[in-house]
Amino acid sequence: MREERPDLGLTVSATTRPPRPHDIPDVSYHFLSEEEFDRRIERGDFLEWADVHGHKYGTLRSEVDGLMAAGKSVILEIDVQGAFNVRRIYPDAVLVFIEPPSLEVLEQRLRGRGTEDEASIELRLANARHEMDLAKDYDARVVNDDLATAVRDLANVLESYEMDGGNS
Numbered sequence: 132m133r134e135e136r137p138d139l140g141l142t143v144s145a146t147t148r149p150p151r152p153h154d155i156p157d158v159s160y161h162f163l164s165e166e167e168f169d170r171r172i173e174r175g176d177f178l179e180w181a182d183v184h185g186h187k188y189g190t191l192r193s194e195v196d197g198l199m200a201a202g203k204s205v206i207l208e209i210d211v212q213g214a215f216n217v218r219r220i221y222p223d224a225v226l227v228f229i230e231p232p233s234l235e236v237l238e239q240r241l242r243g244r245g246t247e248d249e250a251s252i253e254l255r256l257a258n259a260r261h262e263m264d265l266a267k268d269y270d271a272r273v274v275n276d277d278l279a280t281a282v283r284d285l286a287n288v289l290e291s292y293e294m295d296g297g298n299s
């Protein structure tokens with residue numbers, strides 16, 4: 132995306148979740164201790180933050196401000212709580228719900244990733260069920276079955292909002 136759509140910028144969130152083996156610090160996430168995350172909440176550093184799957188995740192204002200200053204449209208990859216909070220702050224934000232083809236496929240994918248213990252898988256599936264109930268309140272939905280198709284569908288959604296300012 133960085134090469135093909137230089138007009139778009141993806142924020143790097145902060146989290147207290149421990150890094151997974153393939154995570155790259157400050158690329159996948161800014162990995163913070165509980166103390167540092169709480170200090171940054173107190174300082175008002177977050178545009179939004181939420182407890183997701185038992186860990187804190189948040190969008191740093193500095194990330195959004197930096198991308199906006201560079202003239203980019205800002206993309207946040209965040210959970211439903213964060214999405215609705217961002218909509219309150221930026222009513223023109225476009226909320227796109229990226230969903231798996233089914234909960235069964237999501238479970239296979241999470242198990243296939245091999246990074247989660249049983250309790251975390253159960254928690255993520257229960258949360259996914261709840262999140263999918265809220266998808267109807269988003270502006271658009273993209274089913275992430277075949278990845279290349281999902282990427283194209285997302286690009287089409289973005290294009291439709293760029294073309295008509297979201298009045299479709």
Ligand SMILES: Nc1ncnc2c1ncn2[C@@H]1O[C@H](COP(=O)(O)OP(=O)(O)OP(=O)(O)O)[C@@H](O)[C@H]1O
Pocket residue numbers: 184240241243244255259275276277278281
């Ligand atoms: N289109 C796809 N085809 C095959 N595997 C996929 C596809 N999309 C994602 N995956 C895999 O599914 C697993 C779960 O991905 P996902 O991004 O949904 O996880 P997550 O970030 O833990 O979920 P959540 O956003 O609910 O916390 C990952 O291993 C990911 O590589």
Ligand SMILES: Nc1nc2c(ncn2[C@@H]2O[C@H](COP(=O)(O)O)[C@@H](O)[C@H]2O)c(=O)[nH]1
Pocket residue numbers: 144145148179180181183184188189190191208209210211212213214
């Ligand atoms: N409200 C926010 N949610 C966020 C943010 N960054 C990520 N997320 C969401 O957390 C879960 C778990 O992600 P994982 O990498 O541990 O699998 C996922 O739903 C993300 O969308 C954020 O800054 N704010």
